[in-house]
Amino acid sequence: MPIRILLVDDDEAFRSVTAIALESEGCLVQEAADGYAALEALQREHPDVIVCDLDMPGLDGRELCHRVRSNHKLADVRFILLSALVEPDGTGIPPNIEADCCLSKQTHFTQLVTQIESLARR
């Protein structure tokens, strides 16, 4: 059973490339261009893990995470935030986030997959 992922990012190029990379590692990826599109998708789908960009116009990653966490139907969904402002060593993670983890956008996709797998197996 492949891991189902909802990938949310307003940067279309980044989103496409990341989706291809994750799929090549055996994941099932669905894409959303922003927070609103993600909320729409979540009404139809039930992913195992949401991988979401932190800084997006409109509904951003922090807010989306908050909405997911407040929805008890999505209680088992894992949430990974990606941010360009976070360093690979973990510095720059903003405080008070409700995500399971927050990673740098520079994180190599294989590491991202490892993280996704360990979270999905929990």
Place this chain on the structure above:
Amino acid sequence: MTTNATNRPTGVRKALARIGRIRLRDRLFLASALISTTILLLAAWVINNQVVRQARQQVQSEVEGLLPVYNSVWEENARSLATLGMTMANSPNVKIIFGDARAARDRQTIREMIADFGGDLAARVDLVLITDGAGRITFEDLRGREETAVSQLAAARDVAESQRQQQCFAILGGRLFQLSLTPVLLQSGSDEYQNTLAVLGVGLELNRAVAQEMSRRIHCDVVFLAADRIYASSLDPAAEAGLAQLVASPEISRAEAARPVEVRTGDHLNLTFSRQLEGTGGQRVGQVVVLRSLADAGRLFRTISNVLLLLWTLSIAAAFALSYLIARRITRPMEELVKGTRELGSGNYDFEIRAEARGELGELAGAFDQMRRSLRQTQAELLKRERLATIGRMAGSIIHDLRNPLATISTAAEMLARDNLPSERRRTLLESQLRASQRMHEMLRELLDFTHGNYSLSPERQALRQIIERAVQEVSTLAARTGVLVEVNVASDLMVKADAGQLRRVFENLLTNAIQAMPGGGTVRVQAARQHSEVRIDVIDSGPGVAAEIRERLFEPFVSHGKLGGTGLGLAIAQSITEAHGGTLRLEATTAGADFYLTLPLDEGGPHADPDTAG
């Protein structure tokens, strides 16, 4: 009633306000003049009350101490007269003469008898008189003067009867004498009985010389009163005339009490005591008054007063000089400090205070200068920090915005290196790489444009509504997705001379900002109004408004947070472009939502471009 009650405090307050306006120098002077005047008046009062009274008391105790001396002077005179009288009365020659009735009546004989006592007697007495046992005067020698008109001396009869020597005062022929009356006795057969042959009187006139002699010995003026007039005194004639009222003065009778009393004569005070001059029967013959002037004490007071007056004048002068100097030393540096503070307030950090003040003011000036220097340094540091912060924000923004495309490119490259990818995916990856690198290119160009400030404007006459509608179209997808309604209310006849592309970018930025501020949906209104030769365009949203802390720095680069064009330069660029068009971009102060408004000069001349054909 109420007006009265309110009027008075107002008057007082006005007076206080007037005092408050008096210059520092005058205030210092008034205060020190008041203090020195008070001190000196107090000193005068104390001196008058203590020193002068003490001086007066000293005089009084001196006068009281004189009483025994005074008495002894009289006693000495009396003793001398008594001895003289006794010597004469006991002389055998005298007894022989007085024993012979005929010889006793012969004036020549008696004159010779007196002459036998020699110059000694002549030098010491003013009067020699002889009476018979009944007190009838048979001889008198008034030392060359006229004889007294008196023929009978009652006192002499007393002496003749008592056969005892007596001292007394008497007025003879209008002249005042101290008398010693001695009986000349002749021993008869039996031991018990003696015959009084005559009474021998020697007297001293209480004249000016006696008064002066007495005065010399008791250091006081002496006045002899007799028959209700001044008989003689040690005073000079002028002063004596001034004493005329003294004779009738009631104080004189009181002055016979044990303690001296104060008596005013002429224009000064005297401390006085007096004694009666009594006849043999104790009857009042005259009076001796001893005067000790208190003029010394008065003079002391006057001297002190003069010294105090001099001191007062000096202290007032000193107070004036001192307050002038102090004021100059205080106000000069003060003025300099005030000037320095004003300069500092207006942002001049290089104004140096030229006050050569010492002491606290010097310290103040020093502290002020220190403050100025540290403010200047702080200001410089702030500017530097501000620059660093801008650079930091810029770096952060650039890093953030370049990381996305970089991550895209590197991940895509890694994936492309794999062999087993379908060609369709390969193409997606390559396209993504291209888009990412184009994006980077675009961002760098924008950054460069902003830093160089060149926007390559190609202004043409444009319809404002057309530009705005195109911008709205650009953001329509984002607006629809966010649930934001964009309303445009711009008249179609408003023409501006503008670079359509650049101006559209301004509205795009403002609209995107507004939409992003309302993730939960809302309304953005764009409205334009003609203002003289300008047009004012407002972009009003119903979002939460601009946070107060970034309100002032909103148009600085990298301050507004968002993803406008990815560089954080959105508003800064919008403002630059507007200004390049000769307009302004500002944030209206509102309580709800945000209201960005820009003004642009209208292009009213020339042929109208038809907005419909351009749209």
